[in-house]
Amino acid sequence: VDLSGFRQQFPALERYVWLDTPTVPPAARPVLSALRRVERAWEAGDFNWRDWDDAGDIARSLFADLIGADPSDVALASSLSEAAATVAHSLPPGRIVVGEREFRSNLYPWLALESRGFEVTLVPSSEGIVTTDALIDALDERTVLIAASEVQSSTGYRVRLTDLAARAREVGARVFIDLAQSLGALRLDVADANPDFVAALGYKWLLCPRGTAWLYVRRDRREEIEPLAPNWKTPADPHATYYGAPLELAPGASRFDASLAWFPWIGSVAALRLLHTLDREAIEHRCLELARAFREGAQDAGFHVVPQDAPSQIVGVDVPDADALRARLREHRVTASVRGGFLRLGFHGFNTEDDVEVALKALGTA
Numbered sequence: 173v174d175l176s177g178f179r180q181q182f183p184a185l186e187r188y189v190w191l192d193t194p195t196v197p198p199a200a201r202p203v204l205s206a207l208r209r210v211e212r213a214w215e216a217g218d219f220n221w222r223d224w225d226d227a228g229d230i231a232r233s234l235f236a237d238l239i240g241a242d243p244s245d246v247a248l249a250s251s252l253s254e255a256a257a258t259v260a261h262s263l264p265p266g267r268i269v270v271g272e273r274e275f276r277s278n279l280y281p282w283l284a285l286e287s288r289g290f291e292v293t294l295v296p297s298s299e300g301i302v303t304t305d306a307l308i309d310a311l312d313e314r315t316v317l318i319a320a321s322e323v324q325s326s327t328g329y330r331v332r333l334t335d336l337a338a339r340a341r342e343v344g345a346r347v348f349i350d351l352a353q354s355l356g357a358l359r360l361d362v363a364d365a366n367p368d369f370v371a372a373l374g375y376k377w378l379l380c381p382r383g384t385a386w387l388y389v390r391r392d393r394r395e396e397i398e399p400l401a402p403n404w405k406t407p408a409d410p411h412a413t414y415y416g417a418p419l420e421l422a423p424g425a426s427r428f429d430a431s432l433a434w435f436p437w438i439g440s441v442a443a444l445r446l447l448h449t450l451d452r453e454a455i456e457h458r459c460l461e462l463a464r465a466f467r468e469g470a471q472d473a474g475f476h477v478v479p480q481d482a483p484s485q486i487v488g489v490d491v492p493d494a495d496a497l498r499a500r501l502r503e504h505r506v507t508a509s510v511r512g513g514f515l516r517l518g519f520h521g522f523n524t525e526d527d528v529e530v531a532l533k534a535l536g537t538a
């Protein structure tokens with residue numbers, strides 16, 4: 173599958189070898205065009221705000237399609253932490269299990285429950301990684317929820333979601349999956365692992381502007397969750413009236429929707445439509461193959477890379493001075509980041525074998 177047309181959608185790729193998508197990728201042309209169009213319409217006064225607000229529903233459907241869900245099971249949020257907090261504030265009392273190295277937006281919403289009497293168990297890491305087996309071993313009958321990222325932010329370790337969810341089901345624990353570092357590069361169908369909750373954000377692998385996120389709530393969990401910040405969008409027909417009691421809930425997961433910031437959602441519709449033009453299997457294959465080629469090349473050059481097993485499209489290079497290495501890459505116009513002491517590189521469908529070669533050359537030898 174030829175992904176060169178996809179690559180050409182990113183002006184910044186003419187200037188940089190972009191391996192910093194785990195932090196944030198550069199903008200794609202259709203997203204920029206959508207944002208520029210809306211700015212012009214805003215300036216000229218030629219707009220209907222309800223059209224802007226409708227972008228949320230369009231993005232809901234496009235997102236639902238990506239994860240094989242029904243749009244009525246997907247809520248709109250502004251950040252991953254907000255999606256997690258929506259679940260957190262409705263949990264029944266009990267024990268929560270989460271990896272000690274989770275990105276804080278998928279850790280703090282659970283830790284914040286300690287002051288309300290919840291027991292939060294932090295699963296220990298080794299080499300920055302909290303393994304699937306360690307997460308599974310931490311589950312017991314008192315566990316009300318386990319929260320995990322499919323791909324861990326600082327190392328790229330990929331959790332076996334199906335195994336995790338299967339064990340959680342046995343003990344009766346809910347499963348909350350953070351797809352911030354996977355969806356858009358790696359595929360997920362909610363029918364496979366059948367998690368209770370899935371949260372994703374737009375501004376990394378899904379190529380959206382920052383400010384959009386989604387929360388999938390499995391239908392049998394809908395009634396136990398309450399809106400975090402109920403607002404005029406909470407009822408079935410938000411436009412019927414904007415005033416007065418009673419509190420009405422839409423039948424579907426839109427009852428959990430945030431009150432939207434319009435422009436990021438308009439940009440997100442353009443980004444998701446761009447992703448929908450692509451062969452998702454080809455994207456995933458490209459991402460994983462490029463990461464594998466980089467990992468092997470770096471190892472051949474004497475570097476220690478993580479993860480050693482359960483790899484993804486993100487690679488961590490374990491070096492004493494990751495910041496110096498990042499600066500060296502930058503001199504070669506290669507972008508990367510440093511997280512948890514690792515030099516972190518990520519490969520999207522717009523990256524190429526040439527990018528891997530340039531990055532390896534810039535890396536040098538250990």
Ligand SMILES: Cc1ncc(COP(=O)(O)O)c(C=O)c1O
Nearest residue numbers: 251252253275277321325352373
């Ligand atoms: C695993 C993971 N979750 C969440 C986030 C960001 O969350 P938020 O949308 O709350 O900023 C990141 C950002 O790097 C991340 O890596």
